[in-house]
Amino acid sequence: MVVIVSSHKEGFTRRPDKITGGPIYSDVLERIENCSISVVTEQCRKDVRALQKDENDIKESVIRAVRFGRFIGSEWCQINRNEVWAACDAYSFYETAWIEAAHKEMECELYIKFCIGVTGNMVLTVSLHTPRQR
Incomplete structure (x- = not known):
């Protein structure tokens, strides 16, 4: 059974497809102070x-x-193998972060992918990481 955990549900295809017209969650800044955060992967x-x-x-x-x-x-992001999906917005941004390999804080690029949950009172974080080698 497919479960969609994001508040956005339109256009779901059961594949990790791009969603046109984003960002989907243009109201996240107004909501985030009253939201909980859940890391979901x-x-x-x-x-x-x-x-x-x-x-x-x-x-x-x-x-x-x-x-x-x-x-x-x-x-569309598949959260786990049990057919749990979310419509997510992805951003890149810069911030100071501790880089273990360098043993110091450095300004680095990060990627984040998130959605607002079904109830509207939770931001689900699907990914938050530095650039990955491919």
Whole structure:
């Protein structure tokens, strides 16, 4: 059974397709102070731990990304293998972060992908990471 956990549900195709016309969550800045944050993928949990971020830090990252970052696009993301999906907005932005390999804080590019949950009172973070090598 397919479950969509994002408040945006239109145009779902059961594939990780791009969504035209974004950003979907143009009201996230008005909502975020009253929202909870939930990290919803295992990889995002690992990345958040590596970046040493807590819920408030993630909120600040969403705010920074939307205010100052570059909107990359909107897309359908499969959250897990159990057919859980979300329509997400993706951004790149810069902030100072602890880089373990360098043993210091550095200004670096980060990527974040998030959605507003079905009830409207939670921001679900699907990914938050530095650039990955391909």
